[in-house]
Amino acid sequence: MTIALYVIAFSALTVSFFKSREKTLLALKKAWKSFENILPQFLSILIIIGMMLAILTPEQISKLLGSESGWYGVLIAAVIGSITLIPGFVAFPLAAALLKSGAGYMQIAAFISTLMMVGIVTMPVEISYFGKKATIVRNVAAFGFSFIVALVMGVLL
Amino acid sequence: MKEKMIKFIKRYRIFFLLLIINTAVLVIFPNLGKKAFQLTGSNLLEMLSVLPPIFILLGLLDVWVKRETMIKYMGDNSGIIGVLLAFFLGSAAAGPLYAAFPVAGVLLKKGSKLSNVFIMLGAWSTTKIPLILFEASSLGLKFMLIRLVMDIVGIAVIAYITEKALSTNDKNEIYQKALKENKH
Known part of the structure; x- marks a missing residue:
């Protein structure tokens, strides 16, 4: 499923790139921003899970x-x-x-x-x-x- | 530059604190601390492998799908199509539930109906297609089927209850949050 998701994302990105370079760049920027936005919380959650499962x-x-x-x-x-x-x-x-x-x-x-x-x-x-x-x-x-x-x-x- | 650094530390302060705690555990109880770090490491790898395509699709969705289109298919008057689309979006996804929240944010920002977003979240959490297949192979077809049927009903009911519990004000606040969250 993860591979399928990569194929879909990559195809969508390619189509988008041929339609509009600027919009594709903007999309990637937005993707990175929303990821970075939530990254501190993601990382904290991962450590809490790790400790909990260790105990x-x-x-x-x-x-x-x-x-x-x-x-x-x-x-x-x-x-x-x-x-x-x-x-x-x-x-x-x-x-x-x-x-x-x-x-x-x-x-x-x-x-x-x-x-x-x-x-x-x-x-x-x-x-x-x-x-x-x-x-x-x-x-x-x-x-x-x-x-x-x-x-x-x-x-x- | 200095301001940026302070902002960075402030945002990541809980993460740093947890990192320090885990390191302290590693020093005091080496076995437990080592195991915790190993688990965190393998979970981190799993997260990093599954998140890039999700966020790329999210960015593309944000840029290409017009608000009017989203409202038409998943908005207040989208009816059964909106519900089915929400189920499909959640079931076709990969990754843990917390990866679904940014997706929910973009759907809200584009004008999707709140209950449809909750259905997407519910489907994301339990009716993911690869997981269902895996469940059947480890716990048996009967176990999987009973749970799947119950989950489909449960997801819809929970979405309905959650939306009903919220006042118009609460809902407006959620939409405002989604707009703000995706701006900066």
Whole structure:
């Protein structure tokens, strides 16, 4: 997918360049500016994630999320998912490993859902674009939604 | 020159502070600190590999797509087309959720409807196509399908709730922010 994205971006850039040099340059300038604009926050987030994942190892997570842990485990899973930021390509194998080592489907569903939709660490960035109210409402709604996903998973799987 | 330097330090102060903390951890707990730095390094590489095309497309979108066009397809009266387009934009993207915020900023600046921007964010966070395929292979097709169906509904509902929670004033402020954010 990343390669596809590069191909698309490069093709678009080429077409743009033949249509108007000035506009293409302006687009690149804008691209750089919006990147540099958010770079300090990106870098801070990366360090926080690094430290958090160094402390919270997969073994510790799997201890907390056993299938007998019930709704208490679901809650812990949802909280862990909300505060951590793990890329999807790491999260799914991790979730599969957790299931194998005894975690329940409900807990894993809650973990995956909040992991992707709720972002405590990234809240300052979100607030800078959407303001406090929208950010809080979106994250709380997504947090609540994760419990519904967990419930449905618990019933169906 | 000096002013520029001060501005630079001010913007990056939290990053520098975290860097110092992590270095202190490295000195006091070498194993933990080393692991943290390694994780940060690999995440940084992943971020740098995925972000350039996103921001290039963002710049091109900003320069070439007229406000009127965006309003027509994703604005207040765009209806189902706006919703589908928002789902598609988010699902076709790559990269972590925080990379979606600048994209959201440009969409807002160009006059996209707020709930459509929230749908784009929701899709970006959970229904990304390569991730879905990967999810199916690691957690099973059934798990993936249940989550996908629920997510599509959930994303729309969350977008609707978030927009309803905001007053006209709140919304205007968000649009003002988007205009300002992309100016300098």
